[in-house]
Amino acid sequence: MARLLVVHHSPTPSVQELTDAVIAGGNDDAIEGVEVVVRRALEATADDVLAADGYLLGTTANFGYMSGALKHFFDTIFLEAGGALSDDGSASPGSGGKKPFGLWVHGRYDTTGAVRSVVSIVQALPWTQAADVLEVLGDVTEAHTEAAYELGGTLAALVMD
């Protein structure tokens, strides 16, 4: 059974709504043979990461960066998950890898820095970006939850292959 790992920080109802839609998309009836494993960012482990065939990451934008919770996730799993560090301790651009990942970010003003912060770390992991980043500002609409559902389904279909 393929495994899709969802790691998220969803501190408010609106962000949780997006997260729920992503998970529902991953569990769409058209998807077969994929187990969707959901972990809060503060609870996900390196074993969770190593056991997964693909990843969906969700975070709020905080101070122009990803949430502290998702940063904690990366701090915890980065090296065991095959991340490469530069001599100065920054994430070293790697040669990529096959495991697909997707990302959604919710903010109120500007999610640019939050997206950049995640992508700059993930590019040092053996993962490859498999879908456009879903960026949502402000109130969550039906269009946003539909896009989140689509994101979940896309990643699940990719790990199913």
Ligand SMILES: Cc1cc2nc3c(=O)[nH]c(=O)nc-3n(C[C@H](O)[C@H](O)[C@H](O)COP(=O)(O)O)c2cc1C
């Ligand atoms: C300390 C703090 C920093 C924040 N920084 C940003 C930010 O840099 N960019 C942004 O778009 N939203 C920012 N926000 C808004 C959060 O991203 C937003 O509250 C979160 O996504 C939950 O959304 P909601 O309050 O609409 O439910 C910040 C919120 C807090 C509390």
